[in-house]
Amino acid sequence: MAWDDEPTDLATEPLVASRIPSTHPLHQPWQLTATERERYRLMAQRSREQSRRAAAGELDRLHEVNVPALDTRDLMPREEPNGLRALSLYSGGGGLDVSFERAGFEHVASYEILEHAAETLARNRPEWEVHGGADGDVHGVKWKDWRGKVDVLHGGPPCQPFSNAGRQQGHLDPRDCWPATVKAIRAIQPIAFVAENVPALASAKFTDYVRDVIVEPLERSRPRYYMHRVLLEAKDFGVPQVRKRVAFVGFRSKKAYDAFRKPAPTHAWNDPDSDLPRTMGVREALGLAQMEEHPDRLAPTIRSGLTGPRFTTSICNSTSAAKSWAALGLWPNGVAVTREAASAFPTDTGAFRLSVADVALIQGFPPTWTWPSAVYQAVGQIGNAVPPPLGWAVAMAVTAALSAS
Template identity: 45%
Template sequence: MPITQYQNNTSIYKKGDQKVYDITDEKRAWYRKISHESRLSKLSAEEGLIDSIHEINKPRFDPDLLMPQLESNGLTAISLFSGGGGLDLGFLRAGYQHIASYELILICKDTLTTNLESTNIYCGPDEGDVRKVNWNIYKDKVDIVHGGPPCQPFSVAGSRKGADDERNMWGEFSRAVNAMKPRVFIAENVLGILNPKFNDFVKKYILNELTDYSITTFKMHTADYGVPQIRERVFFVGFRNKPRLNKFTPPSPTHTWDHLGKNDSYPNCLLFDTGLEKTKGVRDCLGLHSIGFDNLAPTIRSAFTGKRNTTSILNSTAGQKSWGDMQIWPNGIQSSREKASAFPAKNKHFRLSVQDVGLIQGFPESWKFAGAVYQVLGQIGNSVSPPVAYHVAVSVANALKNT
């Protein structure tokens, strides 16, 4: 019988008293090799056998500047599948009032309670499981319902079982929206959900279940909004009042990033001037010295993956090369910059801290994550990039206030 962990990238089944993790032998061996090498290196560092090889970095990137705090717009919002709070933060910065957050993973309660300064945080299997909530208590009391139902049923990194995946929570998202009847709902997911394979799924769980709403769909890329990461996501936005949908305009890019991924000798004359601000590369954002090359980070994976509590953000072997080109090590992430500096990485590459990873996802350093390193990375990797959420929130607010 499957064990329900719908925020986990790895399917878990019970075979007798044993848990069976649904990942390939090749991928398992790859994780083990990286983990073993990292462990040996860390032990040497802790024993003082290796000197630190890089100074503690001072970032030159502040995500708060990408989402200036707006005055209250008088709109209320509730979040489902809240994770580390990416959507919550974006909506707060856009002037919304937070009503409540719901999340299955218990450690998220400490993160959300601390940062949102709210008592209406419901996390864990007892109070955060959306399948157990009577949403009628919020009926007609909330303007916006937003959330990112688990993406694993549609992700190219998974088995793509769609409706047959135990982690499919789209039916629960639709149930919540239909019960609360907000003016608008916003749902985020991976691009895989738009694959023709899932057309029937989208029709059944979104279009046919949310018939009281007029829905639009659009894609967003984090780097288009100044965040130094390759991360494309799809948004479904539904308005209960159809004329309001006609006033809604999906966010337009605020930044360009065609200059990244090229060495410093690349002719500037070959770059098209869009008039937009340039997204910084990862090295620039983290305050690292120039090596003549900078780029966006590969998509950060969730660390709630696999049998071990991984401290890696690497999502593929191709991603390893991309990180390597920037001379940054994506494995063995440390809990602080001081510890990262004291733990030399392979090839003398820069080792990341959880604070650095948060910045790469678009979280300001003022947003404090609770838990062990793998739990922090899991919260970051599962989250919507806050500046992206912010621009969606602003566009929705503009549609609701336009006459």
Template identity: 30%
Template sequence: MRSVELFTGCGGLALGLSRAGFRHEALIERDGNSVRNITHNKVCGLQHVAHWPILREDVRYVDWRPLARVDVVAGGPPCQPFSIGGKHRGHEDKRDMWPEAVRAVREIGPRAFLFENVRGLARPAFADYLRWIELSLAAPQIRIDENESRDAHLRRLEHRRREALYDIRILKVNAADYGAPQKRHRIVFLGVRKDLDIEIETPIPTHSHERLLWDQWITGRYWERHGLSRPSEEPAGANDARVARRLRQHMIPPTGKPWITCRDAFSGLGEPGSRDDLANHIFQPGARSYAGHTGSPLDEPAKALKAGDHGVPGGENMIAFADGSVRYFTVREAARLQGLPDDYEFIGSWTENMRQLGNAVPSMLAEVIARRLAGLLSRERTDKRKAAA
């Protein structure tokens, strides 16, 4: 199946779609550093990336019509306008690119689309804009008129809802529930053309917090897997301790796989700088913790990687060790948290690469959702062939 992607960044979403079997017809990214990283890995012949048609372009000036009728349009519009850590200006922020995502869907007319953004977009302060995004993607042919306000356009979209071309589901997900070693809460827009007559099925979580607690505090398999003695104390967090007591009381193992922790994700890397055969695993000095910014415990999924408006924010993107010490994630560790392979090499500064990784979509989450979407579209094609026969 063919896809087009906007706002590619360093390629987390694109990699997930590639692993799910999609062939990218175009990947659009205007940031030169991100394009240089992808291009470097293309030249190195990295699996999947070697065949990516990456273009350094501003989406505002791309004519999408030559790409008409691809299967899927995907992307992660810049999240800073809606991020809890940002300036919260929403559609008034010049970085808001949701109108361009809508235009791409209108001009391409894909069978389906997949967009990802921060959960801050679902806050009450942005309720009207979230509704505008939803209805604009559902009926992209109903354009906003020149000099028409966003509110007036929203009222017009509400009035003409029966003209929608796409069915849409807005999902609230935690990437840790889909195999990412990171507690990254996001919202996902899934849309499928109405004329395909496909019911959108939401992806079922594959991993769980409860299963991690089961393996850590009931069976102890987590510690055995890492060659460690089981700690004598109970979980540090009150909620974790409560859940562990309930699991111990009922002794019924939760289904699915355990959340993947930082210790799981970093297995085999060794200390920063200890391996000559591994790129980007270099110690970065200066980490410190303070109230509200204490790093990520080693035996939990990481807190969400953050990019920050001006480089890596202080007190974030760190490992928090049991003895109270902290250190910054290396670029390689952060790449593992986002599901990029060890042979994906980053060029440029630590700060710049961490910014790109902080903005990336975890490839594990992208792959699970893309596989579900591919399955729905394949089923539609199979049904049509059967009907024709």
């Protein structure tokens, strides 16, 4: 059975509980039938055998090592220093940190509770002040110590409480860090802040939550903050992926708030009438030949999340996404550590195996940004990150608004 085959006659088949013990208290196992579970078991079994054979050099390469056509640094030109200092919360693998750095901000410090993500930041920027592990927990920081030292605070509070994959439990989810974010803003009193999340947070389901937890506390604070809420799509900034984010952008100054403009698209996807540069399809971006049977398209949204019963190197987040990856001739399961390793480990369907560097490119990270962690940790960091070109556009819009005020 091929990995993307559809199981048959499942409508009346009962669901069967997973026999794999969960290693994370917040993990919620998939609800699958016995047929579906057997399908995934066989897939994992076949993958282990292929991995063994690849390591032994028993397999022939199906693909040469790819040379990407897209250099994501071109999507976010490095600006001259703008004199503004930025503090990063929930830094993860560095999506917003990279964005603001390339937009000309001085990096003050990063706070990240996951030690392997903090290690990514420290390895890439040894000169940065990085607080990781227990020291990176935003709940234990005396934020007033940063007052007067920070111009812009940015970060992405964990999105699982509001995402479909996280079951959208909002304030009932212990990972909800918006109250801690608001507390940090009120204590530090930056002249501006950027806080991003999944688009669902801006939906009707969370209207009361946004009003009670985010908007009103900051509107009533001293100083008061005036906020914009903007919905952005990664493809509008040259990123070859379907991905939407919502950003809350706040200013202490009413003049800066009035001067702020939602970032205008820098690129256009599949629009021959646009004068903007063209967003590449994902195969073109990766430097792969086009497929005769399917036109190039954007990659599905890369799976974001590091919780689960076992370490996964898959970036596929749904059955529909699996179909899209298959139509692209790309293999989203079993991401390889390097492009060379991916080439040496062919898939049994002939699909192109992705590497960590390829996944980072699809998310918009610069090619010079490296990932020292295990593969499952690296792809988890990448999938949880803000696409840097999208973050860069927001950072540039904030700079423009502050300059106008």
